[in-house]
Amino acid sequence: MKLNIKYDINICCKTILQEQLDKLELAYIINGLGEIELKQTIGDEKYKTLEAALNKYGIEIIKNPKQVLTQKIKNAIVEMVFLKETLHTKKNSAFLADRLNKSYNYLADVFSEVTLTSIQSYIILQRIERTKQEIIEGELTLTEIAWKLKYSSAAHLSNEFKKITGLSPTSFQQILESRKKTDFTSQE
């Protein structure tokens, strides 16, 4: 029998982090934006054990300061696109600058240096990602999804979707449904 699930990635990650940190008997606080504050210094060996344990779950500890900042920017973008349900009047650039307490130009420079793409392009990719999730969940119409993601209309959403993916939202949905029917063995 098949079970269809939906998951909250934030809860998944937080739970994994807590379990792994508790296993190593570390005292810690999990801050927002992907930061863990350890309440004591941690020796090399324990650090490596922790790192290996987290890597198994696809969680990486980032060391390079520009990479750290880039990840914070990505997390803030996800927050902006996925979690901010209410219409905010702030522009994306102002939101990020305020959230991360740095000038937008500086953020943009570091981001494009590390990721080889622009913040703006990345924001669009995240919106498309969210659109895909909403389409798969199948609870909202395209118009409702457009409104939720702050597009000016369903047409605007479709245009952006097609521009980035080459497929219309409807084709995308049809393909995924056909995949399920093909008893596709690649299930996660």
Next chain:
Amino acid sequence: MNEDALHILLADDDDDDRLFFKDAIKEVKINTVVTLVKDGVELMNYLEKPDIVLPNLLFLDLNMPRKSGMECLQEIRSNNRLKDLIIAIYSTSALEKDVKGTFVKGANIYIKKPNDFAILKELLTKVININWQYHTSDFNKENFLLYVQ
């Protein structure tokens, strides 16, 4: 560049197409390591070797002798070790049934081979760039579908 290189594998029976591809990839900003194979049998033999670095991105021609791209696609998706590979169909065909058919069978990307080298560079840059974002972020690879022409 902080991240490691993107490993790319191309399976294409046409000598010229393989050469164009290799040259076009060289001009993409992202660090890449490219491996080329000439047909489906060579491809599956290569992928089944236990000691290789699995490619991050596989470009698969549909019309190949000995074993077609479609057959390879199906074999790869049913293989536990290989099933999560990102696969880009790289084909001269633009028939809707081929495009949709390959997506339904598990392809992530469909590229219609352009005749123009400059356009090829542009398309590959777009594909590799987006794939790179998937590689370095937590985007859901199962929903990764991209059609470029």
